[in-house]
Amino acid sequence: MLKCWLGHDAQVLDELSDPQLEQLHAALVDARKRQAGALKATSLQALRQIPTLLRRSVDKIVSD
């Protein structure tokens, strides 16, 4: 899984033991969750700030 995320040529992963890889995996999962949650929440909030007249055009751009 880590090689999928970080690249199959990430040789640095070969230098870590299984327990070390598990800790890296956990830290990366946490970071991804935080980022995804923040993006989702703020994107919706941002769309609500756009004036109604422009919202349709913006929706179109976003959904392209």
Next chain:
Amino acid sequence: MVQDQATQAELAKLARVLGTTPDRVAFAESLDHTAIRSLRDRVAAALYDEHRAGFRRIARVARVLPTPLNVKITMRSFPPRLAARIASEMAPDRAAELANRMPIDYLAEGCLHLDPHRAAPLISRIRPDRMKAVVTELVRRGEYITLGHLLDAAADRAVRLVAATISDDALLRIGYYTESTARLTQAVAALPLQRLPALVHHALTGPRDLRSAGLALIQRIDDDNLRGRLADYAAQADDDTLTTLLRTAIDDNCVPQLLTAVAAMRPASQQRVLTLPALAEPDILSHLINAAATHNLATQLAPMMNRIVNRFRLGSTAHRETTGPTRRPPEQP
């Protein structure tokens, strides 16, 4: 585990990228600093690319909205962390136009989350007065990792500006996290000449981490003349100060940095350093000799190391002469 300075700095930067604390990246302590940097680059790229399509879509929206409305939406809806990511997907001129209208504390917070490599074109377009204010704010917050990244990505003009803006203390701490030796050298070289002795004095007389940062700075500067000048200023310090520096170098695993500084000194400064009484202590001497051998400094430092060893031998001889011959213990049958 005792880590060298570069490893400690890289662990701190890895923790920053993962949005966690240094103790949660302890798994990487066994790696050397280049491996940690490689891991950090991979992690940063993975996190950056994961939602890139979403950030690009938002950046496209920003392209069609008028600047005042963009600023208003950004301030109301996007935390600086996400605004920084979106800005990296915008045309640099457009992103800079927005950045130049944002409050300084918002920009400073956003800088914590910028990818310096991707954001370099944006950073170079921010107005100097705004850049100076952001740097000042980041220094106030003690965000030296971020300032190190910014220095890496900054244009020549910005490097000079940053160097002129920040205190000696901040420059030493930022230098600790700056990856680009060229940019670091440029920042120190941009200082007025009269500030160089003050910078060295500040490092020598500051707390332990500042002494280590000073040693790292001298080693990483890639201009031999500048390094020699800083090292010569250090040699002018009194015995107590230099002995404290010597012990810091041993305790913080930065003897190679210390030896590099000594090797850069003029012969007169080297002679002065060699008079340090602490150099006669066998444990200190063995640290220096081992570090010189381990870090391929033996050839470079051979004359000086020989002088230290000879001085130590002569000192021992003089000591024996004044106290009488050392009596050998009787041999065991």
